[in-house]
Amino acid sequence: MAGHTITEKIIAAHAGRDEVAPGDFVYADVDIALGNDITAPIAIREFEAAGARQVFDRTRVVLVPDHFTPNKDIKSAEQSKILRDFARKHDLTHYWEVGEVGVEHALLPEQGVVGPGDLVIGADSHTCTYGALGAVSTGVGSTDLAAAMATGKVWLKVPSALKFVFTGKLDPWAGGKDLVLHTIGQIGVDGALYRSMEFCGPVIEALGMDDRLSMCNMAIEAGGKNGIIVPDGVTRQYVTGRAEREPVYYTSDADAVYEKTYQWDVTGMGPMVACPNLPENVKPVGDLKNVVVDQSVIGSCTNGRISDLRIAAKILKGKRVAKGCRCLVIPATQEIYLAAMREGLLETFVEAGCAVSTPTCGPCLGGHMGILAAGERAIATTNRNFTGRMGHPESEVYLSNPAVAAASAITGRITHPKDVA
Amino acid sequence: MKGKAWKFGSDVNTDEIIPARYLNSSDPAELARHCMEDADPAFMSKMAKGDVIVAEDNFGCGSSREHAPIAIKAAGVSCVIANSFARIFFRNAINIGLPIVESPEAVAGIQAGDTVEVDLGAGVVRNATRGSQWRIAPFPKEMQKIIAAGGLMEFVKEQIASR
Numbered sequence: 262m263a264g265h266t267i268t269e270k271i272i273a274a275h276a277g278r279d280e281v282a283p284g285d286f287v288y289a290d291v292d293i294a295l296g297n298d299i300t301a302p303i304a305i306r307e308f309e310a311a312g313a314r315q316v317f318d319r320t321r322v323v324l325v326p327d328h329f330t331p332n333k334d335i336k337s338a339e340q341s342k343i344l345r346d347f348a349r350k351h352d353l354t355h356y357w358e359v360g361e362v363g364v365e366h367a368l369l370p371e372q373g374v375v376g377p378g379d380l381v382i383g384a385d386s387h388t389c390t391y392g393a394l395g396a397v398s399t400g401v402g403s404t405d406l407a408a409a410m411a412t413g414k415v416w417l418k419v420p421s422a423l424k425f426v427f428t429g430k431l432d433p434w435a436g437g438k439d440l441v442l443h444t445i446g447q448i449g450v451d452g453a454l455y456r457s458m459e460f461c462g463p464v465i466e467a468l469g470m471d472d473r474l475s476m477c478n479m480a481i482e483a484g485g486k487n488g489i490i491v492p493d494g495v496t497r498q499y500v501t502g503r504a505e506r507e508p509v510y511y512t513s514d515a516d517a518v519y520e521k522t523y524q525w526d527v528t529g530m531g532p533m534v535a536c537p538n539l540p541e542n543v544k545p546v547g548d549l550k551n552v553v554v555d556q557s558v559i560g561s562c563t564n565g566r567i568s569d570l571r572i573a574a575k576i577l578k579g580k581r582v583a584k585g586c587r588c589l590v591i592p593a594t595q596e597i598y599l600a601a602m603r604e605g606l607l608e609t610f611v612e613a614g615c616a617v618s619t620p621t622c623g624p625c626l627g628g629h630m631g632i633l634a635a636g637e638r639a640i641a642t643t644n645r646n647f648t649g650r651m652g653h654p655e656s657e658v659y660l661s662n663p664a665v666a667a668a669s670a671i672t673g674r675i676t677h678p679k680d681v682a
Numbered sequence: 683m684k685g686k687a688w689k690f691g692s693d694v695n696t697d698e699i700i701p702a703r704y705l706n707s708s709d710p711a712e713l714a715r716h717c718m719e720d721a722d723p724a725f726m727s728k729m730a731k732g733d734v735i736v737a738e739d740n741f742g743c744g745s746s747r748e749h750a751p752i753a754i755k756a757a758g759v760s761c762v763i764a765n766s767f768a769r770i771f772f773r774n775a776i777n778i779g780l781p782i783v784e785s786p787e788a789v790a791g792i793q794a795g796d797t798v799e800v801d802l803g804a805g806v807v808r809n810a811t812r813g814s815q816w817r818i819a820p821f822p823k824e825m826q827k828i829i830a831a832g833g834l835m836e837f838v839k840e841q842i843a844s845r
Contacts, residue, residue, distance in 0.1 A: 286822055286823075286824040286825075299702075299705045299747065299749075300746060300747065300748065302708045303708045303748055303749070303752075306708070307835050310835065311835040311836075311838070311839050311842055312839065312842060312843060313842045313845075315845070317845075328705075329705075329706055333706070334706060336706035336707055337706040340706060340708070383746075384746055384748075385745075385746050386744065386745050386746040386770055388746075400746040400770050401746060401770060401773060402746055402747075402748040402751075402770060402773060402774035402777060402778075403748040403774075404748060404774065404777040404778055404833065404834050404835060405773060405774075405777060405834065407834075407835060408777075408834050408835060408838045411838065411841075411842045411845070412838055412841050412842065412845075416773075416824065416828070416834075418822070450693055450740060450743060451693070451739055451740035451743065451766065451768070454740065454766060454768070454769065455769050481770075484740060484743065484768060484769065486769055539693060626697075626702040626705075626745070627697075627701065627702045627703060628702055628703075628705075645697070645744060645745075647695045647697040647698065647744060648695075648697065648698055648720055648721075649697060649698070649701055649720045650697050650702075654701075654720045654723075
């Protein structure tokens, strides 16, 4: 009998099965069911319309008002209120108010709400982020969330798996973001459709947790069901002192079956940038020297963590944002905000002429706090550059790592960080 | 289901189907007013109830927002036919009862403006304008149960009532 991937093992364990195979249809128990201020209002409406009176577990239904918060207008205030009222009514242990809330996919790992071995669903496509901890975690819709809030279960088709092996020496200006952009550039925005993406190899083993979270975060941009990294010492160190529940460490068998294995030597690969209007339009930063940017956004569930802010601050230290360019820095959680403050990073940003904001998804989805006008162009450490993603349908978004976004803010055009360091 | 075909290309994403600037509402009628706005701003003024969206690869990629299939359904689109669907859009469509068909053959054989008939029960897509038709593969058995129940919440209602 063939071995199994980490994804198959975690799904089997949550479906009460000894083993599962790709294509199997299962009802699995969820450890965490997540919603935000855009997706949870529909889920709550469906939950109540179906006659559900209580959530399956008040410690496992998680609501994070992070997208349009602090509330941008009356309508979004009403949406947030639906979450607040529901959290209060059902006495949910995981609901954060503005002032404690952060961007969901930075907040949940940080607070130990999700951890190794979990099966997590979230009504947000970037729920795949938690695969970096060795969890099976996937985005679903509001109705899936409603059903899971009531029953604790989700229907899943077991995905086949793609394996991505990274070898060689990673460039000092490149990180997890560049590895995942490279991956999407190679396989396309539907290159992993319905499939599991397992990242491994010596380059991944040498990555810190923040970079791993960035990588798994963007599995959905290749169409993947989940991104996942087998837990190791980095994982154990990260979850120690955080995990709310006892972590379960799964691994992939040596004879696990993969539909396809990609092996890339990344030696010599510098920072990568995804050009409009798809995350697969990836080019080396050096090819985009003449592209003028009106705005640089450093933050989001992809790159709003403390190591991202440290890199950006190192580049911006003692420099000024170019005339005519705006730079927004958005620490992804309050803990990150506080750390950035204590380390002097916020001072560096403000002195450089950046606007520093409270945690929010805000501009990433064109919600608020940094919307683009027609004809404007942004470079952003976010995860999507679809038409109109950050504002007007005739605006453009380029995706990069934090070093490139910071360097580009200084020159007002897309810039390799080594050129301003 | 019978209506006029509106054709779209590959990677039509949820930001184009329903831009985030309208996500401060979850009211189906309001979402429907902006259906497909950033893919074709005139879509809602041109389409009629019952019309069919025909697209190429990876329809509905991007965000998990159920607002996208809700907007399409509430706009009166009777069915979406595509070469392939992004996975969250696919499950959302099953869960809320928006008819979808995966058929590269049908997509290739339908031109914009053709009259298309979809009979999910019989498993057939017919191009009434050109007189061609295609068999469509049935959904997996377990998904058929959800569809037959009228969507996921109807399907789990019994479980919820017994809790």
